[in-house]
Amino acid sequence: MTGTSEMANILAEAAGRLLEDHVTRDVLSAAEDGTWPQDLWQELEQNGLTQPLAPEDRGGMGATFADAFVIAFAAGRRRAPVPLVETMAAGWLLGRAGIDVPPGPLALIDGGGDLALKDGALSGVAKSVPWAAQAGHLVVEIDGTVLLVPADAVTLTPDSNMAGEPRGTVTLEAAKPAATGSLGLTGNLPVARTLGALMRAAQMAGAMEGAVTLAVQHAGDREQFGRPIAKFQAIQQMLARAAARAAQARSAAETAFLALDRVGDDLTDAEWDVAAAKVVAGEAAEIVYDAAHQTHGAIGFTYEHELHFTTRRLWAWRGEFGAETYWAQEIGQRVLARGADTLWPDLTARQKG
């Protein structure tokens, strides 16, 4: 059994306050226009919040995933326009592979696609890499090997996702890593993909809490027919359903973070919890997206209103590091391969103390 640790409370408080102060509407809209929020990043880094998962002797905080969950959740809740979770996940990979973590933002590259490692150099194309243009280094995981690649060793074609967050196509031509290490971890899927999905699930849960909170506030403030629209049962029922789904997504994400702390040298079981979290978050996103916008009426459809900074991200994150279908297929295939008789025993064995 686990509760909320002292460390998690400290991190939640620090990350929550810092992000709330720094991620203003102006910062969000400037970030979308291409302005890198240096102050925000610096504050996060100085407070140690960018590397909770790397061991202390590699430049991190040595915290558990269970503790670090609150940072990823807050990053989504406050829509931090920086690669906080990518840096966090990349730092964990580096730490595990015995590589010192460089300062600055890191990009996380899923090596399961078109990349190939030959004679210690990396070639191929990685598409839609988050924050590749802002990162000093790219961290790639490919078949159990972790590579730290300096940004100037690759070519980049920038683009963005539907929330205006920077993404980019990274082309590597026999790129030489600054460091290489072995992860010592087996699993069914590319590790960076699993970590990315884990982080997105937590951000999505945070974003959904944010969207529901905005909608509840708006419902209390906005009056029609002589009373706050919160008094209308149609609004109450819609938001209740959305809040329940958001709570489920949070619980699922937190469970997956906990599972990461138990991986040892095999990621296969934790992949299940990550998959469940990403599926549940994606399905919930659909409902929360709808309820939050419907509650806001036309004002929520404006660029001026802040709601879309949350909801567009929610939608974009839904498709990143594997959409629901991808993850649902993964666990569905596992269930079907094992058969009906082991469905329940497998479930209880995976989630035990």
Added chain:
Amino acid sequence: MEDIRFTPGLLPPEAEALRAEVRDFIASHLKGYPGVKRAKSWSGADPEFSKAMGARGWIGMTWPKEYGGGGRSFLERYVVLEEMLAAGAPVSAHWVADRQSGPLLLKFGTEEQRRKYIPAITRGESYFCIGMSEPNSGSDLASIRTRAEKTADGWRINGQKIWTSKAHTAHHMIALVRTRPQDPKDRHAGLSQFLIDMKETKGVTIRPIRNMAGEQMFNEVFFEDAEVPADALVGTEGGGWGQVTTELAFERSGPERYLSSYQLLFELVREIGADAGPAEAAGIGRLAAHLSTLRQMSISIATMLERGETPNLAAAIVKELGVAYEQDMPGKAHDIAGISPRTGADAGGFDQVMAYMTMAARSFSLRGGTREIMRGIIARGLGLR
């Protein structure tokens, strides 16, 4: 806005140790027990099974030992419940007594009532039913009209209950009735709870109601000058509303609020088989994702109960989510398998379970408080009302 949070928890080793025992018990007691029967989940009854569970100490597990309880944790109880539900074990005879009537008596009953009723419940020999709903009072429970009047040596009850599950097999009912006339200024005042002997009390008539799946599961119960002794009153006269609210929290907090249709998932996985295409696999995967996350939330509630909390809002959330999941299962199974269930003699396990569940699932979002009422509770937690 209340902070809605389900701290993930793992089950402690002593709870896990129990799991193997429960599985052995199920394997030996339910050998060859067919899927259609398992599909009834916690609506299926077998008094012998209940007695065997009682003998193992698996009824009233968290109750004090002095009344025959097990003195064990809510997490150990959780393991027994979920294993029974996953196996589709016939637990309904004792289910209500174990889930809510026993805890209610322990919390609000007198010492005599505890000594008199609790031990037989823990032995799996005494069954209870819930007398709340009436013909004109469903969601609006506070509007009930069945009344009890004080007599020289007890109370006289007149009125009618309806939808009373298992009234025809239960030994006792805990009924919510009016002991004072309706007060327009305080709708929750003047209500009281009574423990009514269903076998011995004169003036009690039980009439079965057949449900759409063809089962005789719930009933109408009529009270015509039904005389009960003074010590039939549970808790305080006039305090019935507060008590029934506590009882409903017990009623809504368990894993049966997402596992009722587990048997259909089981049959569906078997039906689809290992060589399924990607769309089928994704469909199964979505159901599996919900199953495992709802289980986590349910464990989290058991943890709250273990800490002595009354997780009303959390239970409403898990019931809202769990019921949607278990109720949507037949539709999802239909999409994934793409067949209409047959019910004749040649029907296979999947068809039979699918046909039954498609009908039974309609009740999931009604019993124990409707979907809309659950959302109303959540909306209050959000500060919307």
